[in-house]
Amino acid sequence: MATTNETQKAIIADERIVELYWARDEKAIELTDNKYGQFLYRIAYNILHDRLDCEECQNDTYHGIWNCIPPNRPDVFSVFISKIMRNIATMKYREKTRKKKIPSEMMVCYEDLEDTLRSNTSPETEYLAKELGRHINDYLGSLTDRQQYIFVGRFYMGDKLEVIAEELNVNASTVHREIKKIKQGLKSHFERNGIYV
Template identity: 30%
Template sequence: MDDLSIIELFRERDEKAIAEIKQKYDKLCLYVAGNILSQREDIEECINTAYYEIWNNIPPESPNDLRTYLCRIVRNIAIKRLQYNSAAKRNPKFTVPIDEIAECIPSDKGQSLSDDILADAISRFLRTQDEKHRKVFVRRYWYGDPLSKIAGYYDMKEKTVATYLFRTRKKLKAFLQKEGYDYE
């Protein structure tokens, strides 16, 4: 079943929508949440929470890209769960990518940053990058893949992947500064 049909099932409040989205995207959700969380129970709970959230959000929302919409929800829930699970301790498995990208993302002190506007700016920036740089960036900061796994995907050395990421983060920061984002 295609995404538009699934969204229409959600609009009609047909419970078949959950079964269809689960059938189509469950492996992807497991992958996204699994790169952030380590316990199977947490991963499954996160995914079920995401399905519940989508059930409650459609309607009124109507996502243009159901796959990206679902991945964003799963990822955000998984990150919140990771933060909850490691409240007083640091979990280096996923905090490293978050710490890396944090230097490029402006703080919202004194500004009312909209996540959607910032996400749109990052998307526009990524569209200006060549395909390999863009894919490496997304694998690291969206899917949370370790450098070794990314290197394996693209037949590169880990140092090359790290260099790609460093340079792309540097370009992203400059791009966002041109867009008027403040880093103070």
């Protein structure tokens, strides 16, 4: 019961924040920072691993949210802002890696995933990314809630194995095994659909 009430409270508060954005009230940014500041910072940190860059991304995200609402009215505020933050952090990451290599948790996990999916060919188009995204979504639909949680946590949010393990109250090795299983399943799913990354 308590969980449902807490969730309702969070939804109500999010709606209020969105209303403030619509009313062009700058307090909306303050409330967003209070409620989601740490969470957004973590997404950026998993990609960039740099405090100053993360703070810069955070400010850019607030600016982005301010510009996107209105006209948008997000159904789930947390999903909406996390996507903005991830896109900004990814752009920042690309900009920085053009200059130098950054060790990042996000890249560690992609290199890991890439090892499983690698083949001789390497398609580099936006179209392929979308197609891949569509197949990833199809594959996600076939996973259990727990596996979906691990997939999104690890590959979308870039969380460390230990963080996911702590959240699920299991060992990191258990999460590692689950991820291995998910990756093999994704590879099989891609191969069934004639995709070789």
